[in-house]
Amino acid sequence: MAKLIDITGKAISGEWGNEDDAGIGIPVLRTTNFTNDGVVNYNTVVTRDIQKKDLSQKYLQPGDIIIEKSGGSDKQPVGRVVYYDGEPNTYLFNNFTGVLRVRDKSTWYPRYVFYALYGNYAKGGTRKYQNKTTGLHNLKTDQYVQDFSIQEQPIEYQREVVAKLDKVTELITLRKEQLAKLDQLIKSRFVEMFGDPKDNPNGFIQKRLKDTCVIVTGNTPSRAVDEYYGDFIEWIKTDNIVSGLLNPTVATEYLSKKGMVAGKTVEKNSILMACIAGSLSSIGRVCVTDRKVAFNQQINAIVPREYNAMFLYVMLLLSKDYLVEEINMALKGILSKSKLEEKVLVVPPIDLQNQFATFVDQTNKTKLTIQSSLDKLELLKKSLMQQYFG
Numbered sequence: 001m002a003k004l005i006d007i008t009g010k011a012i013s014g015e016w017g018n019e020d021d022a023g024i025g026i027p028v029l030r031t032t033n034f035t036n037d038g039v040v041n042y043n044t045v046v047t048r049d050i051q052k053k054d055l056s057q058k059y060l061q062p063g064d065i066i067i068e069k070s071g072g073s074d075k076q077p078v079g080r081v082v083y084y085d086g087e088p089n090t091y092l093f094n095n096f097t098g099v100l101r102v103r104d105k106s107t108w109y110p111r112y113v114f115y116a117l118y119g120n121y122a123k124g125g126t127r128k129y130q131n132k133t134t135g136l137h138n139l140k141t142d143q144y145v146q147d148f149s150i151q152e153q154p155i156e157y158q159r160e161v162v163a164k165l166d167k168v169t170e171l172i173t174l175r176k177e178q179l180a181k182l183d184q185l186i187k188s189r190f191v192e193m194f195g196d197p198k199d200n201p202n203g204f205i206q207k208r209l210k211d212t213c214v215i216v217t218g219n220t221p222s223r224a225v226d227e228y229y230g231d232f233i234e235w236i237k238t239d240n241i242v243s244g245l246l247n248p249t250v251a252t253e254y255l256s257k258k259g260m261v262a263g264k265t266v267e268k269n270s271i272l273m274a275c276i277a278g279s280l281s282s283i284g285r286v287c288v289t290d291r292k293v294a295f296n297q298q299i300n301a302i303v304p305r306e307y308n309a310m311f312l313y314v315m316l317l318l319s320k321d322y323l324v325e326e327i328n329m330a331l332k333g334i335l336s337k338s339k340l341e342e343k344v345l346v347v348p349p350i351d352l353q354n355q356f357a358t359f360v361d362q363t364n365k366t367k368l369t370i371q372s373s374l375d376k377l378e379l380l381k382k383s384l385m386q387q388y389f390g
Contacts (some may be wrong), residue, residue, distance in 0.1 A: 002150040011098030017050030025049045031071040063110035070096040072137035079126025083114045088368040112158035115206040116150045119385040168381045175374040210341035212306040218264045220294035236295040238274040269309040271302040284320040311353035
C-alpha cells in the first residue's frame with residue numbers, strides 16, 4: 001500500500017482574491033463547479049482579481065485532482081473530488097478546495113488515483129475526517145491525505161482499470177443526457193401545443209387553481225402501530241419529491257391503520273408539491289402519485305378536477321417561477337395553500353390535454369427503458385469500484 005501523501009504530497013491551497021470589477025480576471029473553479037460524477041461543470045465559472053506574483057504552481061494542469069475542503073451538508077459529506085482534464089495554465093481554484101497533483105506519473109496514473117479517492121468518498125470514507133463550524137463542513141485535509149492509502153499496482157494495470165471505468169462512466173453520462181433530452185422534449189412539446197402558460201398566446205380559458213382542483217395540506221399524524229397490521233401506507237416528505245420524476249421515491253416511513261385515519265391521503269394521479277423547504281429552488285417541486293399516499297404538512301396535494309393529471313404536472317413544472325415569485329425566504333418562505341389556490345393558470349380543452357398526456361406516456365416508456373439501462377450501468381460501476389479499490 002502507498003500513502004496518498006507520498007503519491008501527491010500535501011494538497012495545494014487555492015486562491016480567491018478580490019472582485020473582478022474590470023472584467024479581466026482569472027477564471028476560478030469553486031465547489032459549485034463540482035458534480036457528484038467527478039466531472040467539472042464549467043457553466044458557472046467566475047473570474048477573480050488575483051494579484052499574487054507567482055501563480056505558476058496554482059494553475060490547474062491536466063490530471064489534477066481537485067478536492068472539496070469546505071462545503072457539503074448533513075446529507076452530503078465534504079470531501080468530493082473532481083478530475084481536471086481542461087486546458088493547462090488557464091484556471092485557478094478557490095480556497096474552499098485543494099489540489100492533489102501526482103508527482104511521478106510513470107508510477108501512478110492520475111486518473112487511477114482519482115478513482116481511488118472517488119470510490120472512497122462514495123462509501124463514506126471522508127466522514128470521519130470532517131468537522132462542522134458555523135454551518136460549514138470542513139475536511140481535515142492534511143490528516144486525510146496522510147492516512148489514505150492506495151494499493152500499489154503496475155502502471156499498465158492502472159491504465160486498464162481506468163479504461164474500463166471510463167467506458168462505463170461514458171455510458172452512464174450518455175444515458176443521463178438521453179433522459180435530460182427526453183425531459184426537454186416533453187417541455188418543448190407542451191410549449192408547441194399550448195404556448196407559455198403565463199403568457200397564454202392561444203387565448204385559453206384561465207382559472208384559479210381553487211376553481212379547477214382540490215388542494216389539501218398534509219399533516220403529521222400519530223404513527224403508533226396498533227394491533228392491526230394490514231393496510232400500511234407510505235408517508236411522503238419533501239425529500240421524496242424529486243422534480244423530473246413522475247412518482248415519489250419509495251418512502252421509508254409508513255402509517256398504520258390508526259395513523260391513516262388521522263392522516264391526509266390522496267389517490268393515484270394527484271400532484272404533490274413541496275411548499276415549505278430550505279431554499280427557493282426546492283419550493284414548488286412536484287410529482288404525480290402512482291398510488292395512494294399520505295403526506296406531511298410541508299406538502300400540498302393538488303387533486304385535479306378539470307385537468308388531466310399529467311398535463312397539470314408539466315404545466316406546474318413550467319410555471320414554477322410564477323408560483324414562487326412572491327415568496328421571500330428571509331421571511332420564512334412558504335407557498336401556502338391560500339396562495340396556491342389563487343394562482344391563475346390556463347385550462348385548455350380536455351381533448352388537447354389528453355392528447356399531450358398520451359405523448360408524455362409514450363415518451364415515459366422510452367425513459368423507463370433508458371432508466372433501467374442506467375440503473376444497471378451504475379450498479380456495474382459500483383461493483384467494479386468495489387473490485388478494484390475495495
